[in-house]
Amino acid sequence: MDFTLSAEQTQIRDTVAEFVDEEVVPRAAEIDETDEFPADLIDEMAELGLMGMPFPMEYGGAGLDYHSYAIGLSEIARGSGGLGTVVAAHTSLAGNMVYAFGDETQKERFLTPLNTGEDIGAFALSEAEAGSDVPAMSTTAEPDGDGFVINGGKLWISNGSVADTVTVFAKTDPDAGRKGISSFVVRPEADDGFIVEGTEEKLGDKGCPTAELRFDDMWVPEGRLIGEPGEGFVQALKTLNGGRITIAARSVGIARAALDAAAEYATEREQFGGPIADFQAIQHKLADMDTKVRAAELLMHEAADLKERDEEFIKEAAQAKLYASEISREVANEGIQIHGGYGYTKDFPAERFYRDAKLSEIYEGTSEVLRNTIAQQLLDE
Ligand SMILES: Cc1cc2nc3c(=O)[nH]c(=O)nc-3n(C[C@H](O)[C@H](O)[C@H](O)COP(=O)(O)OP(=O)(O)OC[C@H]3O[C@@H](n4cnc5c(N)ncnc54)[C@H](O)[C@@H]3O)c2cc1C
Numbered sequence: 488m489d490f491t492l493s494a495e496q497t498q499i500r501d502t503v504a505e506f507v508d509e510e511v512v513p514r515a516a517e518i519d520e521t522d523e524f525p526a527d528l529i530d531e532m533a534e535l536g537l538m539g540m541p542f543p544m545e546y547g548g549a550g551l552d553y554h555s556y557a558i559g560l561s562e563i564a565r566g567s568g569g570l571g572t573v574v575a576a577h578t579s580l581a582g583n584m585v586y587a588f589g590d591e592t593q594k595e596r597f598l599t600p601l602n603t604g605e606d607i608g609a610f611a612l613s614e615a616e617a618g619s620d621v622p623a624m625s626t627t628a629e630p631d632g633d634g635f636v637i638n639g640g641k642l643w644i645s646n647g648s649v650a651d652t653v654t655v656f657a658k659t660d661p662d663a664g665r666k667g668i669s670s671f672v673v674r675p676e677a678d679d680g681f682i683v684e685g686t687e688e689k690l691g692d693k694g695c696p697t698a699e700l701r702f703d704d705m706w707v708p709e710g711r712l713i714g715e716p717g718e719g720f721v722q723a724l725k726t727l728n729g730g731r732i733t734i735a736a737r738s739v740g741i742a743r744a745a746l747d748a749a750a751e752y753a754t755e756r757e758q759f760g761g762p763i764a765d766f767q768a769i770q771h772k773l774a775d776m777d778t779k780v781r782a783a784e785l786l787m788h789e790a791a792d793l794k795e796r797d798e799e800f801i802k803e804a805a806q807a808k809l810y811a812s813e814i815s816r817e818v819a820n821e822g823i824q825i826h827g828g829y830g831y832t833k834d835f836p837a838e839r840f841y842r843d844a845k846l847s848e849i850y851e852g853t854s855e856v857l858r859n860t861i862a863q864q865l866l867d868e
Pocket residue numbers: 576610611612613615617618619620642643644645646689692697846849850851852853854855856859
């Protein structure tokens with residue numbers, strides 16, 4: 488067992504960290520304030536190869552292993568939680584749907600521009616009445632000539648209002664439950680009937696637009712069906728399994744930012760004639776924060792390792808995401824505490840880390856649903 492990063496993984500981490508420190512950190516408060524999609528930063532990230540990190544170079548990807556991808560994503564989220572979601576939804580969800588289940592033509596046509604950053608991707612699964620309960624979805628896709636007509640709507644779709652490629656899940660056989668769900672590549676620019684109803688005002692995760700979408704008699708050619716009819720539910724679960732490793736990475740990145748900021752503040756802030764870092768109470772907080780971040784990182788890498796080796800990783804990815812998201816919120820909370828009253832204000836980023844961290848406990852499987860998954864897996868073992 489070797490916990491040392493390879494030379495390539497170290498280089499990825501250092502390159503992304505440098506970019507984040509120079510370009511993202513100075514912009515993070517502004518992104519949080521304006522909630523605008525930072526298209527110029529995405530362009531810069533695309534040039535660095537950060538919009539298709541885990542996919543083969545033949546499709547315009549960076550050809551990185553999943554550890555490197557998770558490290559890169561974690562660094563991006565250290566700078567901005569919203570940017571972390573932009574990249575995770577674009578890559579782990581939309582990109583992976585086309586890479587893992589699309590045919591060769593779909594990969595060339597839709598995955599390559601996603602990986603080069605020319606296109607932005609989104610993954611549209613959730614609906615108003617179908618969040619954790621995916622098969623309760625009511626969006627339908629009916630055969631129509633040499634294509635399908637899609638009707639319905641989706642809620643909370645990250646990148647949904649700025650995406651060029653959206654992987655949409657719909658029922659092709661409404662009586663068949665989870666086996667009646669299929670997935671499609673939708674192109675908002677070209678497909679009449681794709682309507683962005685609006686975007687949510689959120690607690691955090693600013694800069695990543697979370698959109699409500701409506702499909703109004705939206706016709707798509709049959710070449711947009713991903714895989715076979717009825718495979719959509721299993722495709723979604725497999726995609727979310729991989730995605731959970733990157734939400735763990737996002738959580739680790741935000742927690743690391745909260746810890747770094749708290750440690751720096753503790754050495755600068757003086758009370759009772761010396762830095763608050765001299766108090767054992769503060770030292771113990773920092774020690775616990777660091778221990779939790781490191782444990783979350785190890786769970787993330789364990790799940791990534793299993794994925795790399797093509798082994799089952801459902802339980803490990805769920806555990807990595809569950810633990811990392813919960814400690815991210817706890818670490819960010821302690822970060823505010825160490826900042827005292829200043830931590831509760833917008834003068835310091837501590838409160839932003841807390842707001843950004845919270846989201847990871849909700850999307851790509853809530854903590855409650857992940858505990859169900861983990862328990863089922865361990866009882867089946
Ligand atoms: C900012 C943001 C971005 C998102 N991005 C996307 C995206 O890009 N694509 C996409 O498809 N979706 C996205 N989502 C949706 C997200 O995945 C769902 O919100 C999530 O799956 C939970 O569904 P829900 O909100 O309907 O909650 P519900 O399913 O209604 O859950 C409500 C509560 O009940 C609990 N609960 C539900 N079922 C169970 C159960 N069986 N056992 C125990 N407890 C249970 C939940 O844990 C939760 O505490 C996003 C959400 C947010 C907030």
